[in-house]
Amino acid sequence: MYKIPVSVLVVIHTQNLQILLLERADHPGYWQSVTGSQHQNESLQQTALREIAEETGLNPLDYQLSDWKTQNRFEIFKEWRWRYAPNVTHNAEHVFSLCLPEIKPVRIAPKEHLDYLWLPWQQAAAKVFSWSNAEAIRSLPMRQSDISQYSFSPI
Known part of the structure; x- marks a missing residue:
């Protein structure tokens, strides 16, 4: 069965912008946030929740998941195209974040990742191999201040 060329990118971070990165097992030295392809009949939010649990062991329902309503389109690396139907060359990636x-x-899922680490956002953005992952991490400080600006306390 081929993968669907629709995926999620979930930047897991703390309130003080420490970022969780995972090292790919199939490509040592490639660091990334949580990623994964959507399954048939699965919403994007369900995909994000499943991937977080599978790749980190965290219960994502214990934390705040945010759908950024952002989509990146990129060419699938040739070395990974065998996972997709013939002639599929591009993927649509949807960005989320999870605040701890x-x-x-x-x-970590040992078949998928070798190691994990937490880094300050600037270092994490420089370490990831994917341009879309780096862009998401770099935009997190502004995004977080926008969210806190509109948070309200109960009266």
Whole structure:
């Protein structure tokens, strides 16, 4: 069965902008946020929640998941195209973030990742291999201040 060329990118971060990165098992030295392809009949939010749980062992329902309503379109690396139907060359990636109150230990999926680390957002943006991942991490400080500007306290 081929992968659907629709995926999620989930930037997991703390309130003080420490970013969780995962090292790919199939490409040592390639660091990234949580990513994964959508399954048949699955909403994008369901995909994000499933991938977070599978790749980190965290329960994403315990934290605030934000759908950025942002889509990136990019060419699938030739080395990974065998996973998709013939003639599929591009993927539509949808960006989410998950905010944790503090750094948490994670349980990586050993078939997918070799290691994990937490880095300040500037270092994390420089370390990831994907331009869309780096762009999402670099936009997080502004996005977080926009969210806090519109948060309200109960009366």
